[in-house]
Amino acid sequence: MTDTPQSLKVALLGAGNVGSQVARILTEDAAMLEARIGARLELVGVFVRNPDAPRDYQLPRELYTADAAQLVDRADIVIELLGGIEPAKTLIERAIANGSAVVTGNKALLAQSGSELFRAAADAGTQLSFEASVGGAIPILRPLRDSLSGDRVTRVMGIANGTTNYILDQMDTTGAAFADALAEAQRLGYAEADPTADVEGHDAAAKAAILANLAFHAPFSLDQVHCEGITSITAADNEAAAEAGHVIKLLAIAERIRTEDGTDGAVLRVHPTLLPREHPLAAVHGAYNAVFVEAENAGHLMFYGPGAGGAPTASAVMGDTVSIARRLVRGGAGRTHTPKAVLPALEVGEATTSYMIVLRVADQPGVLAAIATVVAEHGVSIEAMRQVPLAEDDAVYDAHEGTGVPASHEPAESLLRIITHRARERALASTVTAIKELDVVTDVVSVLRVEGN
Amino acid sequence: MTDTPQSLKVALLGAGNVGSQVARILTEDAAMLEARIGARLELVGVFVRNPDAPRDYQLPRELYTADAAQLVDRADIVIELLGGIEPAKTLIERAIANGSAVVTGNKALLAQSGSELFRAAADAGTQLSFEASVGGAIPILRPLRDSLSGDRVTRVMGIANGTTNYILDQMDTTGAAFADALAEAQRLGYAEADPTADVEGHDAAAKAAILANLAFHAPFSLDQVHCEGITSITAADNEAAAEAGHVIKLLAIAERIRTEDGTDGAVLRVHPTLLPREHPLAAVHGAYNAVFVEAENAGHLMFYGPGAGGAPTASAVMGDTVSIARRLVRGGAGRTHTPKAVLPALEVGEATTSYMIVLRVADQPGVLAAIATVVAEHGVSIEAMRQVPLAEDDAVYDAHEGTGVPASHEPAESLLRIITHRARERALASTVTAIKELDVVTDVVSVLRVEGN
Numbered sequence: 001m002t003d004t005p006q007s008l009k010v011a012l013l014g015a016g017n018v019g020s021q022v023a024r025i026l027t028e029d030a031a032m033l034e035a036r037i038g039a040r041l042e043l044v045g046v047f048v049r050n051p052d053a054p055r056d057y058q059l060p061r062e063l064y065t066a067d068a069a070q071l072v073d074r075a076d077i078v079i080e081l082l083g084g085i086e087p088a089k090t091l092i093e094r095a096i097a098n099g100s101a102v103v104t105g106n107k108a109l110l111a112q113s114g115s116e117l118f119r120a121a122a123d124a125g126t127q128l129s130f131e132a133s134v135g136g137a138i139p140i141l142r143p144l145r146d147s148l149s150g151d152r153v154t155r156v157m158g159i160a161n162g163t164t165n166y167i168l169d170q171m172d173t174t175g176a177a178f179a180d181a182l183a184e185a186q187r188l189g190y191a192e193a194d195p196t197a198d199v200e201g202h203d204a205a206a207k208a209a210i211l212a213n214l215a216f217h218a219p220f221s222l223d224q225v226h227c228e229g230i231t232s233i234t235a236a237d238n239e240a241a242a243e244a245g246h247v248i249k250l251l252a253i254a255e256r257i258r259t260e261d262g263t264d265g266a267v268l269r270v271h272p273t274l275l276p277r278e279h280p281l282a283a284v285h286g287a288y289n290a291v292f293v294e295a296e297n298a299g300h301l302m303f304y305g306p307g308a309g310g311a312p313t314a315s316a317v318m319g320d321t322v323s324i325a326r327r328l329v330r331g332g333a334g335r336t337h338t339p340k341a342v343l344p345a346l347e348v349g350e351a352t353t354s355y356m357i358v359l360r361v362a363d364q365p366g367v368l369a370a371i372a373t374v375v376a377e378h379g380v381s382i383e384a385m386r387q388v389p390l391a392e393d394d395a396v397y398d399a400h401e402g403t404g405v406p407a408s409h410e411p412a413e414s415l416l417r418i419i420t421h422r423a424r425e426r427a428l429a430s431t432v433t434a435i436k437e438l439d440v441v442t443d444v445v446s447v448l449r450v451e452g453n
Numbered sequence: 454m455t456d457t458p459q460s461l462k463v464a465l466l467g468a469g470n471v472g473s474q475v476a477r478i479l480t481e482d483a484a485m486l487e488a489r490i491g492a493r494l495e496l497v498g499v500f501v502r503n504p505d506a507p508r509d510y511q512l513p514r515e516l517y518t519a520d521a522a523q524l525v526d527r528a529d530i531v532i533e534l535l536g537g538i539e540p541a542k543t544l545i546e547r548a549i550a551n552g553s554a555v556v557t558g559n560k561a562l563l564a565q566s567g568s569e570l571f572r573a574a575a576d577a578g579t580q581l582s583f584e585a586s587v588g589g590a591i592p593i594l595r596p597l598r599d600s601l602s603g604d605r606v607t608r609v610m611g612i613a614n615g616t617t618n619y620i621l622d623q624m625d626t627t628g629a630a631f632a633d634a635l636a637e638a639q640r641l642g643y644a645e646a647d648p649t650a651d652v653e654g655h656d657a658a659a660k661a662a663i664l665a666n667l668a669f670h671a672p673f674s675l676d677q678v679h680c681e682g683i684t685s686i687t688a689a690d691n692e693a694a695a696e697a698g699h700v701i702k703l704l705a706i707a708e709r710i711r712t713e714d715g716t717d718g719a720v721l722r723v724h725p726t727l728l729p730r731e732h733p734l735a736a737v738h739g740a741y742n743a744v745f746v747e748a749e750n751a752g753h754l755m756f757y758g759p760g761a762g763g764a765p766t767a768s769a770v771m772g773d774t775v776s777i778a779r780r781l782v783r784g785g786a787g788r789t790h791t792p793k794a795v796l797p798a799l800e801v802g803e804a805t806t807s808y809m810i811v812l813r814v815a816d817q818p819g820v821l822a823a824i825a826t827v828v829a830e831h832g833v834s835i836e837a838m839r840q841v842p843l844a845e846d847d848a849v850y851d852a853h854e855g856t857g858v859p860a861s862h863e864p865a866e867s868l869l870r871i872i873t874h875r876a877r878e879r880a881l882a883s884t885v886t887a888i889k890e891l892d893v894v895t896d897v898v899s900v901l902r903v904e905g906n
Contacts, residue, residue, distance in 0.1 A: 012593050020455065025603060025750065029605070035670075043568045053743050073848055099900070131600060137748075137750070137751035137754060139600030139601065141600070142592070142595035142596065142597060142600050143592035146776045147595050147769070147772040147776075148573075149489055149771075149775035150478060150482075150486065150771020150775045151478075151771060151772065216796050220796075220798055226800075226801035232897070237811075240809065240811050243839075244809060244811070251904065252904070253804075253904070256796070257799055257803050257804065257805070259799065260877075263797070264797075265797040265799035266798055267753070267801055267803055267804040268798060269801050271902065272902075273904050274809055274901050274902065274903040274904070275905045280736070280757060282905075283733070294766060297590070297767055297768035297771070298758065298765050299590060299759045301590060301756075303756055303757075304754065304755040306754075311749075311752070312751050312752050314750055315601065315603060315604040315748060315750035315751035316751070318602075318604060319600040319601055319602050320605045320737075322599075322602035323600075342668050342671055342672075343671040343717065343718055344716070346710055346716070346718035346719065347679075348720055350712050350718070356694065356727055384697070386697075390827055392466060417693055417696070424713075430782070446687070446690050448725060448726070448727050449724055449727065450699065450726065451728060452728045452732040452734065453729055
């Protein structure tokens with residue numbers, strides 16, 4: 001490596017919800033990206049219809065241009081976030097013809113013309129990455145294309161559209177009718193004013209075609225997807241499903257099939273689907289997405305995360321961009337994991353967590369106050385505190401203690417369960433030590449850390 | 454591409470549970486692997502201590518050898534599945550020095566000497582892949598290293614050890630004591646006779662170090678992981694956790710921390726942890742593993758799947774092997790997704806699924822028999838059938854029907870809910886058509902597909 005690291009020219013097409021987040025990350029996280037790539041990503045311009053319009057994330061005015069072709073011709077990597085077929089397709093083809101690498105999140109274009117574009121990229125010896133086109137931030141492209149490349153995927157089932165998942169989830173949990181759940185989704189910004197592409201399943205169908213491409217290592221397109229939306233789902237359907245122990249989800253399904261006459265093929269379909277409540281996909285709520293994969297050797301896998309949104313989708317775009325940039329810089333074989341950054345490992349005392357502390361305490365006035373005071377003195381605050389008369393639980397806790405002595409033969413005691421707010425591990429540990437020394441505390445029954453709160 | 458595709462020589466070190474599955478896949482799926490790589494993977498030998506011992510998957514005798522060094526020297530790709538530090542480390546170093554690519558699932562070795570081995574591979578310009586070392590078949594390596602490479606991961610929490618998850622899950626669901634749950638896990642083969650490495654958290658700690666390496670793009674090792682096992686967890690702890698709406702899991706946690714004096718670093722820790730019941734990791738049951746990732750832009754992601762087992766782990770090994778082989782064959786830049794295989798898209802009628810059919814039927818003798826006969830005539834079998842007097846549900850179903858006429862003013866009718874077994878979509882669709890024509894059927898209220906059963 002030389003002292004002046006190489007720089008790679010990046011062109012951004014589009015500055016909408018996702019594009020402006022990509023611009024932000026390219027700007028604010030430039031040092032992190034350079035460390036990971038071994039070269040600087042230089043944003044050479046942003047194609048927008050009106051360069052003078054204000055943006056969510058404002059770059060210097062001179063970076064905006066209405067001349068897309070001229071911008072594409074200057075770039076090593078072109079990030080296409082325009083959506084729709086044109087001018088996206090023409091610009092991607094131009095970038096590929098130039099030998100530039102392309103990152104896109106354009107599911108409509110890929111579902112229509114993916115095979116053609118991939119062939120063009122292969123012929124030109126360049127790369128076309130598209131993680132952001134399915135499942136927002138959820139890594140799907142590399143898991144299916146690379147991680148499972150030595151296995152045979154038999155079926156992929158995806159909750160691939162957050163809008164419909166939000167609507168169905170509302171109908172399931174509140175008993176709402178479709179129209180009311182849709183109105184609520186529109187109010188919250190989860191559904192567009194014209195919700196057709198979502199509720200009729202067209203968006204999910206485009207994703208089904210892309211998932212099938214990845215899972216089966218073979219080309220599929222949108223017109224091969226059987227598609228039914230959720231507009232005819234009623235509260236009564238939800239009720240019948242619930243009575244049968246199921247929940248209704250709009251699934252994008254791609255599966256390997258052998259027909260009765262022995263032909264191997266794939267069926268691609270999108271439709272409302274009943275899933276048993278205990279299925280991992282049934283627990284995917286709100287606007288989240290998930291992809292459930294069945295493979296011959298791997299068994300059942302699931303990938304879960306936010307299915308849309310500017311920052312999550314930008315994360316996927318940037319993952320593709322960094323991966324491409326690394327290959328451009330390092331070349332082929334040397335793609336081994338070589339962490340360059342240094343991040344010191346810290347003592348566990350530096351972690352922030354919270355504790356559940358169960359104490360055996362004397363049944364006398366002032367106990368709670370004494371304990372709460374000690375906790376506060378250590379800079380820890382209490383989220384919840386519950387005192388349980390020992391008689392209620394003595395069998396359990398005596399078994400734990402191993403004494404076997406009935407509570408009634410001992411001085412009156414209670415169990416006190418404290419859950420703290422998050423604090424440094426160090427402070428929590430010294431709080432427990434101090435609590436242990438209090439006269440009113442007979443025993444520290446257990447101390448367990450709490451996460452995810 | 455020439456008519457005689459290139460072949461790559463593969464050496465397999467170890468023929469245990471995972472190794473024998475890798476041998477099977479290399480043999481039985483050779484054509485699929487060749488199509489995906491564009492070159493043949495030739496298994497040139499398997500290093501075992503005793504070449505004459507019988508194997509789960511038996512290869513020709515001449516492929517087994519006790520001379521590991523000589524085997525390593527003949528290979529383009531070395532797959533190391535011996536486990537433990539030696540002779541695995543010496544053999545991997547030898548392969549790297551030869552310029553061969555290495556695939557390993559050896560978490561103990563990576564957690565101890567990972568940085569050293571990655572540096573050696575980078576210096577030699579070769580590749581070292583290790584997907585199988587964490588989370589069995591769950592794709593973790595590429596999602597963290599590549600897909601999230603443009604994002605800043607703030608925390609990773611993994612259920613990284615299936616044995617302890619099985620034990621804790623048993624304790625939670627049955628109220629069993631630790632010793633009883635461990636005995637049950639041993640009886641089922643989920644825990645070893647000496648369970649120390651699992652129940653004391655050592656296995657999870659090795660995985661925490663590897664996850665931290667990937668997530669933070671910086672080197673960490675086992676001795677930097679704070680480690681507590683689950684041997685002191687009691688039924689009383691589970692009860693207290695449950696009362697507070699939590700479940701206890703053994704988590705491997707790696708998180709980015711800023712100390713009070715402003716130092717950025719990472720804390721790595723393994724310990725029993727309370728999680729709210731509604732947290733996605735709380736729903737990971739039995740011997741399954743999952744990794745929950747929090748990133749600045751992507752938000753919350755989860756990867757879920759079987760954490761161990763011969764075939765799942767072999768799937769991860771083969772994913773690494775195919776990915777490496779593709780790079781060796783195609784070289785650097787041209788790694789675009791170019792599906793070569795052809796898998797025809799089939800009509801949706803070829804899909805197998807099951808249906809929930811809700812009918813409004815006349816309340817008269819023989820109705821169920823008439824319907825069941827029609828269903829059977831179409832080659833479809835019934836999983837469940839439930840008749841509900843319409844009065845019970847009329848508000849719901851009348852609303853659905855939009856008639857608003859009270860059921861009591863109409864001839865006596867019932868709702869009949871049928872769930873079928875899986876059958877071809879074509880057969881199911883024609884079953885519904887035939888049912889609709891029966892005199893006793895007033896209306897087909899809804900038809901919905903069922904998956905995941």
